[in-house]
Amino acid sequence: MIKTDILIIGAGPTGLFTVFEAGLLKLKCHLIDALAQPGGQLAEIYPKKPIYDIP
Numbered sequence: 001m002i003k004t005d006i007l008i009i010g011a012g013p014t015g016l017f018t019v020f021e022a023g024l025l026k027l028k029c030h031l032i033d034a035l036a037q038p039g040g041q042l043a044e045i046y047p048k049k050p051i052y053d054i055p
Contacts, residue, residue: 004030012040 006022008015011033022029037043042051 002030004028006030007032009033010040011035011038013042015040 005027006018006029008018008022008029008031011031015031015033016038019029019031031038033040035044039051
């Protein structure tokens, strides 16, 4: 059994941001997703377009 503070289901933008925030709080988390790469629907719907992080 894996011991973790947070289990995040989905590696889309919200899931990835949650992993980032959990890291800032020193929480141990695991991320699971149905796809082989992160990005969620954003990466699947537009696979040839670059994705930018705009603050």
